[in-house]
Amino acid sequence: xxxxxxxxxxxxxxxxxxxxSAATSQKPSVVLDALRNxxxxxxxxxxxxxxxxxxxxxxxxxxxxxxVAGFVGVADPDCLIFTRGTTESLNLIATSWGRTNxxxxxxxxxxxxxxxxxxxxxxxxxxxxxxxxxxxxxxSEGRLDLDCFAQFLxxxxxxxxxxxxxxxxxxxxxxxxxxxxxxERTDAVIVCDGxxxxxxLRVGFDELGVDFYAFSGHKMCxxxxxxxxxxxxxxxxxxxxxxxxxxxxxxxxxxxxxxxxLPHKFEAGTPNAADAVGLAAAVGYLEGIGMDEVLRHERSxxxxxxxxxxxxxxxxxxxxxxxxxxxxVSFTLGDVHPxxxxxxxDGDGICIRAGNHCAQPLxxxxxxxxxxxxxxxxxxxxxxxxxxxxxxxKAKEIFGHAVV
Amino acid sequence: xxxxDRSAQIGALYQEMILDHYRRxxxxxxxxxxxxxxxxxNPLCGDEIGxxxxxxxxxxxxxxxxxxxxxxxxxxxxxxxxxxxxxxxxEVEALRSKFxxxxxxxxxxxxxxxxxxxxxxxxxxxxxxxVKCALLAWNALETALAKRTE
Numbered sequence: 001x002x003x004x005x006x007x008x009x010x011x012x013x014x015x016x017x018x019x020x021s022a023a024t025s026q027k028p029s030v031v032l033d034a035l036r037n038x039x040x041x042x043x044x045x046x047x048x049x050x051x052x053x054x055x056x057x058x059x060x061x062x063x064x065x066x067x068v069a070g071f072v073g074v075a076d077p078d079c080l081i082f083t084r085g086t087t088e089s090l091n092l093i094a095t096s097w098g099r100t101n102x103x104x105x106x107x108x109x110x111x112x113x114x115x116x117x118x119x120x121x122x123x124x125x126x127x128x129x130x131x132x133x134x135x136x137x138x139x140s141e142g143r144l145d146l147d148c149f150a151q152f153l154x155x156x157x158x159x160x161x162x163x164x165x166x167x168x169x170x171x172x173x174x175x176x177x178x179x180x181x182x183x184e185r186t187d188a189v190i191v192c193d194g195x196x197x198x199x200x201l202r203v204g205f206d207e208l209g210v211d212f213y214a215f216s217g218h219k220m221c222x223x224x225x226x227x228x229x230x231x232x233x234x235x236x237x238x239x240x241x242x243x244x245x246x247x248x249x250x251x252x253x254x255x256x257x258x259x260x261x262l263p264h265k266f267e268a269g270t271p272n273a274a275d276a277v278g279l280a281a282a283v284g285y286l287e288g289i290g291m292d293e294v295l296r297h298e299r300s301x302x303x304x305x306x307x308x309x310x311x312x313x314x315x316x317x318x319x320x321x322x323x324x325x326x327x328x329v330s331f332t333l334g335d336v337h338p339x340x341x342x343x344x345x346d347g348d349g350i351c352i353r354a355g356n357h358c359a360q361p362l363x364x365x366x367x368x369x370x371x372x373x374x375x376x377x378x379x380x381x382x383x384x385x386x387x388x389x390x391x392x393x394k395a396k397e398i399f400g401h402a403v404v
Numbered sequence: 405x406x407x408x409d410r411s412a413q414i415g416a417l418y419q420e421m422i423l424d425h426y427r428r429x430x431x432x433x434x435x436x437x438x439x440x441x442x443x444x445x446n447p448l449c450g451d452e453i454g455x456x457x458x459x460x461x462x463x464x465x466x467x468x469x470x471x472x473x474x475x476x477x478x479x480x481x482x483x484x485x486x487x488x489x490x491x492x493x494x495e496v497e498a499l500r501s502k503f504x505x506x507x508x509x510x511x512x513x514x515x516x517x518x519x520x521x522x523x524x525x526x527x528x529x530x531x532x533x534x535v536k537c538a539l540l541a542w543n544a545l546e547t548a549l550a551k552r553t554e
Contacts, residue, residue, distance in 0.1 A: 335427075337474035339449050340418070343531060347414035356450050369450035369472060398418045399475075 073204030085227030089214030104130030164197030169319030170328030
């Protein structure tokens with residue numbers, strides 16, 4: 001059954017093969033309608049007005065939080081902070097929790113598999129407080145090297161930052177196993193980057209066992225500019241605010257201020273209510289499909305794409321076997337640079353990503369400057385794979401027989 | 405968006421001459437007794453190009469390039485070295501300016517035989533995302549010349 005018809009951009013461009021959902025997903029009508037409906041029926045500043053319209057805006061915003069919290073498996077919706085997305089969520093933790101709790105001599109563990117957004121904030125935090133950054137290496141198959149990880153764990157470890165799913169390779173990390181290792185050996189706080197987790201997997205924050213979990217709405221059929229940070233209540237309550245302004249305060253005296261309760265303490269200024277409502281609609285859309293079906297659908301496409309691409313001479317596919325990845329196929333074609341490949345594919349309406357995927361530490365370890373990445377989502381179909389394979393063959397032909 | 409126009413533009417971009425310079429780059433490697441050396445990187449794609457230049461008075465007497473990247477950046481660097489070797493600084497600057505105009509879409513510049521084989525890169529103007537690739541080596545050269553006159 002085709003889901004393309006749910007996505008106006010894809011309907012308007014029948015020849016388009018959108019294979020860059022790991023960068024951002026397309027948006028279904030239900031999400032676009034929800035945005036428009038909010039602005040047409042409930043637009044006012046939430047939490048402010050003593051009039052019915054503002055109450056409607058507040059209800060819509062609060063309702064969105066409950067809907068999204070249910071989807072990511074956090075029983076206490078006040079522990080879900082709306083942010084601009086994963087990047088802001090991770091920076092919030094690094095700034096608010098990190099600068100309050102870390103000091104010289106402490107250790108932070110990050111991984112070579114992670115996106116810059118889950119690497120650079122910790123690197124810079126370590127530099128600024130004099131902590132040591134430990135980088136967990138990867139295996140030749142693009143999995144986290146858990147032996148390396150175990151060696152880094154010590155009483156000095158104060159923070160562990162790990163991605164749920166690699167955006168560059170699609171590797172799904174064993175978060176529960178990692179949590180167990182960390183808890184057994186340290187009191188470290190565990191941060192999980194779920195930007196590529198929530199769109200593709202059934203995520204349950206409370207059972208996952210991490211302390212913080214960050215995600216973005218725009219990769220899961222939601223609008224750009226909205227995402228979330230989930231944290232354990234005791235940690236969030238002990239943290240200082242990240243930004244100051246309206247809504248996040250309780251009493252403002254001339255010489256001091258007290259903070260509002262969760263989640264408002266971390267949501268300074270007018271909240272992004274419309275996009276939160278859009279995100280809740282995206283959650284409804286994904287629930288309608290079912291997250292088990294989302295993953296099954298992606299896996300079948302990734303398996304077929306990997307199989308067919310691997311039959312082309314000169315193709316190298318990176319990462320673990322297809323059955324262990326989410327919806328990503330990261331590859332190179334001989335000496336054809338990924339950017340050239342992307343340009344040639346673009347000529348046939350095939351959108352892939354080429355570059356370092358915001359993962360330069362990973363690219364260095366794979367010893368490539370860039371890869372081509374095709375990523376799949378709920379609206380992709382077999383015809384997208386057909387186009388991809390044809391496009392790659394065409395690139396091979398343009399670059400001639402001497403693909404080495 | 406896909407169309408037969410786009411397909412033709414792809415064909416115009418990836419001409420034999422460009423692929424030839426990509427596969428068999430001219431003046432690639434270390435330059436002995438270089439007066440100036442500049443390394444330029446494009447963080448978006450990881451491409452990097454180093455340009456080394458030797459001067460004889462106000463003439464670029466020899467130059468070479470190094471680095472790795474896509475066919476457009478590598479071919480452009482290779483063609484550039486052929487084009488500017490032995491030219492006076494003011495001529496090099498004029499060529500740089502003309503090349504820049506060409507990849508930005510100036511049809512007159514694309515017709516100018518002064519650009520020699522580098523005219524094969526005129527098709528880049530149809531691919532805004534790739535203009536930077538074509539200009540990387542020229543930007544490195546510009547920086548090298550600026551360092552020289554400092």
